[in-house]
Amino acid sequence: xxxxxxxxxxxxxxxxxxxxxxxxxxxxxxxxxxxxxxxxxxxxxxxxxxxxxxxxxxxxxxxxxxxxxxxxxxxxxxxxxxxxxxxxxxxxxxxxxxxxxxxxxxxxxxxxxxxxxxxxxxxxxxxxxxxxxxxxxxxxxxxxxxxxxxxxxxxxxxxxxxxxxxxxxxxxxxxxxxxxxxxxxxxxxxxxxxxxxxxxxxxxxxxxxxxxxxxxxxxx
Numbered sequence: 001x002x003x004x005x006x007x008x009x010x011x012x013x014x015x016x017x018x019x020x021x022x023x024x025x026x027x028x029x030x031x032x033x034x035x036x037x038x039x040x041x042x043x044x045x046x047x048x049x050x051x052x053x054x055x056x057x058x059x060x061x062x063x064x065x066x067x068x069x070x071x072x073x074x075x076x077x078x079x080x081x082x083x084x085x086x087x088x089x090x091x092x093x094x095x096x097x098x099x100x101x102x103x104x105x106x107x108x109x110x111x112x113x114x115x116x117x118x119x120x121x122x123x124x125x126x127x128x129x130x131x132x133x134x135x136x137x138x139x140x141x142x143x144x145x146x147x148x149x150x151x152x153x154x155x156x157x158x159x160x161x162x163x164x165x166x167x168x169x170x171x172x173x174x175x176x177x178x179x180x181x182x183x184x185x186x187x188x189x190x191x192x193x194x195x196x197x198x199x200x201x202x203x204x205x206x207x208x209x210x211x212x213x214x215x216x217x218x219x220x
Contacts (some may be wrong), residue, residue: 016128052107059102065144071147071193086130134210147190155186190199 006092073092077085106114113133130137159182173181 048107048109052109056106056110056135056139057142059105060142061145063099063102064143066095066102067143067194068146068150068190070095071150071190074193074195075189110139114139147194148187151187151190152183153186154189155182155184158182158185 073084073088073095077083077088103114104110113135116133117126117129117136120126164184
């Protein structure tokens with residue numbers, strides 16, 4: 001007489017009395033679809049070809065150039081107390097719009113990875129999302145390269161200007177130290193320009209919302 005398995009052996013994660021674990025086919029019969037893993041289903045992304053990788057990398061580099069240009073606009077805005085920003089808004093290209101357009105040009109797989117990281121909550125969630133989608137880390141590095149180069153160029157300019165404007169002081173400092181100080185100052189300038197752009201964009205959004213609110217409630 002054959003021995004039947006108990007419900008506990010069939011549906012639990014413990015080994016059966018015959019040893020080992022039951023496969024989906026043994027539980028549900030031959031020809032039945034395997035039970036999908038919910039975690040694997042949620043984490044799955046469309047395939048990515050070699051051309052997709054090349055295209056996505058070029059897009060990230062383009063976005064990095066746009067971000068470096070925005071940082072330059074931010075520095076000019078800071079130096080002119082907002083005049084440069086208003087003049088740029090009136091006649092300059094829409095860099096934010098170009099950046100948004102480039103985001104939509106990523107491959108489906110990269111867009112899914114970016115969306116997964118953006119939707120992660122909390123510090124731990126973000127770190128875990130980046131580790132699960134390492135392509136987002138690589139593209140983040142590619143995006144920073146233009147800004148790093150711009151910061152290096154600004155630092156070189158500052159070092160050169162310092163040598164010409166204050167030769168007595170700079171003679172007392174080694175070229176290596178001047179290079180480090182100039183590089184740090186250049187990176188700080190680019191970072192400050194980027195922060196100005198973010199704050200300016202937020203301010204414009206608040207002003208737009210506030211104007212819309214007053215326009216809608218004027219006759220209430």
